Amino acid sequence: MIDADRLKKNWSLVAAHGNQVPLYFYSTLFLTHPETRDLFPMNMAAQRDKLVTALGAVVSNVDTIDAVVPTLQALGRDHRKFGALRGHYPAVGEALLATLEHFSGPHWTPAIAADWTAAYELVAATMADAADAAAHYTPSWWDAEVVAHDRRDLETAVITIDPGTRLDYLAGQSVSLCTSLRPRAWRQYSPANAPRTDGTIELHVRAVDGGEVSTALVSLLRPGDTLRVGPATGTALTLRPGSGRIAMIAGGTGVAPMKALIEQVAAAPRPTSLYWGARSPAGLYCLDQMRALAAHCDWLEVVPCVDEDLFGAGARVGAPADLAVAHGRCSGADVYLCGPAGMVEASRKHLAGAGVPPEAIHFEPSGA
Structure with a gap:
């Protein structure tokens, strides 16, 4: 034994x-x-x-x-x-x-x-x-063509890939990517869309300091290039069943899985609030798209949050978790967290301190 x-x-x-x-x-x-x-x-x-x-x-x-x-x-x-x-x-x-x-x-x-x-x-x-x-029922990987590469700013790109066949995953899961620009270096990214009938996948990538893969994906990747994609993993951020309120708290490209979850919720709407934070309004790289989505969904609220709003872009000043709690959006809700590790940990502690039950807080542990 x-x-x-x-x-x-x-x-x-x-x-x-x-x-x-x-x-x-x-x-x-x-x-x-x-x-x-x-x-x-x-x-x-x-x-x-x-x-x-x-x-x-x-x-x-x-x-x-x-x-x-x-x-x-x-x-x-x-x-x-x-x-x-x-x-x-x-x-x-x-x-x-x-x-x-x-x-x-x-x-x-x-x-x-x-x-x-x-x-x-x-x-x-x-x-x-x-x-x-x-090995008897699914490939080890898929070779996906880059069909669109939209550079939103110096650090961020929205990339659309087509694996050529439907890749099975759930909104909130992650897939790993490898590029020939950085051989055998795999990194995890969460699709920013629920599974589509055409099989295409939208990815949000931010180049991080010292990140050889993220920098290559943002700066060097072009339409027509190929990315190798691994099977979907992780269930920490997948949607829990129910009909109650949902609160989403995201930082930076952590909005990607939230966008995928929102698309899933649209099939059976529930009151949903997304508090999305960045240092400045410029970091909210797809805010117009998220606001347009909210305008068509009366069950969805999108609240942009920034550290400072010097030019009056209409964002709330403060941390997303702090504002979501202050506005009463987390009480009795399933809360989903995604973003930089430090932001997720600080948000989790703030939510716990505000009385949100641990079992209602869903996040991907750092290093998972």
Whole structure:
């Protein structure tokens, strides 16, 4: 039987070594199994700690593994886009065990090694089984043509892609993208539309500092180019059933999944308020479109929010969550949050402090 408490304590000990852990892990993996190098982007800066941190966190919490089986299955299906095969999992496991042993030092014991091995094998089997099953009914990825690229400002573009066939997803989910401009570097984006009959997908992309993929998508991508698209993942922001009020709180391009949810709600209208924030009115890059949508839907309210409105653009001054609470829009509502990680966390705390029940607050955890 796996001792989950022992694994958690051991992982805390290892994780205390910080960036040394992923550096050792990848060095070990690539030296002992060089064929795995092609599964990862050329620039490892963004990738550096993601895999090993996720592995350690998930495997060490093996006592709650049943609760995350759906997530592990989704990860297994999604990882096919990297070219990950069942045969790669043992290589990753060996590198993980070597890393754990190295940083555990004298605390490493045969019992801990056996626990880690059993826990990893359980996680790996769950992911690999899901990937093998998915191979029978869905592609590993879709090659989608860029049919429109609308540069809204220096940092933001609205991109429309056509996968050529309908890609199954729910409003509020995310899809991962890879461009030949930045090979093997995948990033998550939420479609800004509910599924369409023609299969096209609208994406809102903001170039972030140091973001090689987002910068390429905004500045270098052109109509006619091709993007590789991975399967849809995540359910944190998908619409909950019911007929009650909905409050949406978004920052920047976090409005994209909200727009998709609004399109879904239109099929069975519910009172819905969107509080969308940016530093200035210029950051509300599709405000005219959202206002036009509200003008045609008597159940929809759109409230633009800014840090300062120097030119009288008609936006409310203040944080979206603060204003939504002050206006009474969150009381008794399902609340959906999306935006920069800091904004989401601050909004979540403000909502909780205002008495909004935790189960009514829906957001994608940072790093998910």
